[in-house]
Amino acid sequence: MSDPSRPAGGRVTTPYEGRVAVWDDDAAIEAPLRLHRTTAPPEWMDYNDHMSESCYLLAFGDSADAFFRFLGIDEAYRAAGHSLYTSETHLHHRHEVALGEPLEMTVQLLDHDRRRLHLFHEMRHGDTGTLLACAEQLLVHVDMDQGRSTDLPDQLLERLEALAAAHAGLPRPDVVGRPMGIRR
Amino acid sequence: MPETSIAAPFTAYREQVRPEWLDYNGHLGDASYSIVLSAAHELVLEALGLSADYRESHHASMFTVETHIRYLAECGAGQTLSAETFVVEADRKRLRLHSDLSADGVLVATGESLYLHVDTAAGRTTPLPEDRQRLVDAMRGAHAGLPRPPHLGLGVGVRP
Numbered sequence: 458m459s460d461p462s463r464p465a466g467g468r469v470t471t472p473y474e475g476r477v478a479v480w481d482d483d484a485a486i487e488a489p490l491r492l493h494r495t496t497a498p499p500e501w502m503d504y505n506d507h508m509s510e511s512c513y514l515l516a517f518g519d520s521a522d523a524f525f526r527f528l529g530i531d532e533a534y535r536a537a538g539h540s541l542y543t544s545e546t547h548l549h550h551r552h553e554v555a556l557g558e559p560l561e562m563t564v565q566l567l568d569h570d571r572r573r574l575h576l577f578h579e580m581r582h583g584d585t586g587t588l589l590a591c592a593e594q595l596l597v598h599v600d601m602d603q604g605r606s607t608d609l610p611d612q613l614l615e616r617l618e619a620l621a622a623a624h625a626g627l628p629r630p631d632v633v634g635r636p637m638g639i640r641r
Numbered sequence: 642m643p644e645t646s647i648a649a650p651f652t653a654y655r656e657q658v659r660p661e662w663l664d665y666n667g668h669l670g671d672a673s674y675s676i677v678l679s680a681a682h683e684l685v686l687e688a689l690g691l692s693a694d695y696r697e698s699h700h701a702s703m704f705t706v707e708t709h710i711r712y713l714a715e716c717g718a719g720q721t722l723s724a725e726t727f728v729v730e731a732d733r734k735r736l737r738l739h740s741d742l743s744a745d746g747v748l749v750a751t752g753e754s755l756y757l758h759v760d761t762a763a764g765r766t767t768p769l770p771e772d773r774q775r776l777v778d779a780m781r782g783a784h785a786g787l788p789r790p791p792h793l794g795l796g797v798g799v800r801p
């Protein structure tokens with residue numbers, strides 16, 4: 458398996474590091490959110506010149522990071538001791554991705570409670586719109602000092618309510634909530 | 642391959658956490674767990690004669706169609722990762738593997754992969770050749786008595 462890590466800094470980074478979160482109460486909320494576009498880079502390719510499996514999760518992770526900043530979770534929020542941790546991901550690979558293909562990511566809020574978010578991510582070809590991959594992600598709000606889950610602050614819960622209302626009319630994708638299995 | 646030689650579970654994978662797998666917190670990043678899971682499962686495919694050499698010789702390959710990871714604990718630099726893998730189910734074209742991933746012996750994640758056997762020239766699924774099917778069936782048989790974790794039948798969701 459090729460090494461998909463990005464060279465910069467010798468660790469896993471995201472393109473949104475350092476970008477400060479700015480929520481606008483009056484702005485219309487896209488349904489689904491389109492917060493991240495990218496182009497499949499050479500370091501994501503395997504020996505067959507197709508995107509490595511784990512790089513689908515890198516791309517979804519970058520889109521999730523853009524989503525965190527959209528919601529209000531940036532470096533300052535994390536420095537104050539809280540963050541969203543991934544608790545589960547369930548990824549569906551639909552098509553191979555080749556070097557240089559434009560990738561357009563979307564995020565849909567499926568469900569949430571006071572400390573958990575269930576997101577649905579799609580990766581589509583930026584020109585043709587073909588669905589390349591999709592993923593469910595379950596996130597938990599964590600108090601990093603205590604090392605345990607904790608409720609989101611009211612301000613972020615209000616934003617999630619607004620987001621949930623904006624996404625209420627979106628269709629629920631058929632893979633959502635479905636366990637992996639061989640169906641006959 | 643006689644059934645007695647098949648490890649249950651399969652435990653060949655062992656690797657130190659690499660610095661390039663770490664995120665801003667110095668912990669293994671979300672996507673890095675999937676690198677580890679793929680590497681552990683690739684060793685199973687190798688034991689089944691379905692890895693790189695097979696792709697070359699048969700113009701066919703096991704394609705990952707689904708990956709489900711449950712993140713249970715953080716791990717970081719200097720730790721040694723290992724996997725305990727079993728065959729959950731399989732048929733003539735499909736293989737489903739489950740792994741417990743541990744760091745220094747402590748469970749940090751579980752991961753499942755679903756593979757399709759694809760004829761790479763024709764670009765479509767095709768049944769496994771008989772010799773490979775026998776190896777898959779033997780491993781599935783050797784793993785049939787292992788305990789099934791309850792999360793195998795669960796999808797992702799916000800549960801009460």
